[in-house]
Amino acid sequence: MMSGRNRRTWLKLAAAGAAVAAIGVVPVAHAQAKLKVAAVYTVPVEQQWVSRIHKALNEAKARGEVDYVFSESVSNADYERVLRQYAEQGAVLIVGESFAVESAARKVAKDYPKTAFLMGSSGKPQAPNFSVFDNYIQEPSYLTGMIAGGMTKTNHIGMVGGYAIPEVNRLMHAFMEGARAVNPKVKFTVSFIGSWFDPPKAKEAAFAMIDKGADVLYAERFGVSDAAKERGKLAIGNVINTQPQYPATVVASALWNMEPTIGAALGKVKAGQFKDEDYGKYSLMKYKGAELAPLGTFEGKVPADLMVKVRAREKAILDGKEAVKVVETEPKSTP
Missing domain, CATH: 3.40.50.2300 (Response regulator)
Known part of the structure; x- marks a missing residue:
């Protein structure tokens, strides 16, 4: 049987967990030194748009903040399989561009609600774990x-x-x-x-x-x-x-x-506060x-x-x- 103090502590933790679930955040705080981050690109990493994501993630890797792996030139037909592979391998954050493969990317995100997805997209965020961004330059x-x-x-x-x-x-x-x-x-x-x-x-x-x-x-x-x-x-x-x-x-x-966008996402993943949001504002000049x-x-x-x-x-x-x-x-x- 729990003591009164332990019972109060347990009740507080349970209430906090319920509050997290209620606001739709990914309910796992990742305390490890490095976050496992994966990226899936439909074009070579030297292509302009993708190169900026790749650069920001490599900088986070150089700081010792993440373990970063990626796949480039992934065909639309193979995109879903590669996303699932990284999710199964334990990536806590998956980044990519889903413009031509929206349905596949969103389907995978639904199947892995504890994995954070940050995708270039023309669409809206999708609860609880699919956030979007774009180059609003x-x-x-x-x-x-x-x-x-x-x-x-x-x-x-x-x-x-x-x-x-x-x-x-x-x-x-x-x-x-x-x-x-x-x-x-x-x-x-x-x-x-x-x-x-x-x-x-x-x-x-x-x-x-x-x-x-x-x-x-x-x-x-x-x-x-x-x-x-x-x-x-x-x-x-x-x-x-x-x-x-x-x-x-x-x-x-x-x-x-892309550094402000990636930085904001990594901060929320670390704090266990990643949820479905639009990160577009981080591409503006003021950020x-x-x-x-x-x-x-x-x-x-x-x-x-x-x-x-x-x-x-x-x-x-x-x-x-x-x-x-x-x-x-x-x-x-x-x-």
Whole structure:
């Protein structure tokens, strides 16, 4: 029989457990030194979007915070199997992009309610353990658009994207609005290659735009900056900074930093407080989840008066005085 003190302690613990279950959190606090984290990617880890997740998780691994394993270039048909494999192996957090495999990823999450899932997704969180994120970097995309609009000599900008989905569309629209803000005469040629990773196809699409008079190219996909480099044109980067590879070509980039998102998720897993949430806010500039890349080799080459406007808009965004509109319809070429 329990003593009165032990009984009170047990009742407190039981009540705490019930409270955790009631709010739908993953009810296991992981006290081990390193968390077992797995990632499942449908593309190679060098692809822009996925590379940012991979970078953030590798940094957590280097700090000794996680044991990190991953699978890349996983086909849609095999995605569910790989997710289940990592869940069965004891991963406490599984990260990935589920845009084309939403139903499979959500099905697996339901079957493993004590495993935390953090997935790139256009959908909503799913109780109790499926959280979502996305690269809401429309703010620096707008700023790079301002730079592009001020740098074009032909007033013609070419834009090459992967697919016309909300995640891509919102960045393109923000970029276009930024360009129009400083150059009302600018026009756009927009094209989608139907692939997340096909540099040769993106390069050919960019060549076609250059042939039509575009002198600045928005490189949403790899391959575009190669075309710009070969033809002596300028390019604007997306998600990562490729200026080191194209020092005379890439003027600026809208950077996505996944560290705030991964850091927030790991903190909640450690505390046993992970639940179904939308982590999208951690990609905003105020959380340091996005930023305008340094001008680097183009420092002094971008007109000073243009950069005054860019920095003023950047400050207004960070101060919460201005917001970049989110438009997720398919962007169209200028008639």
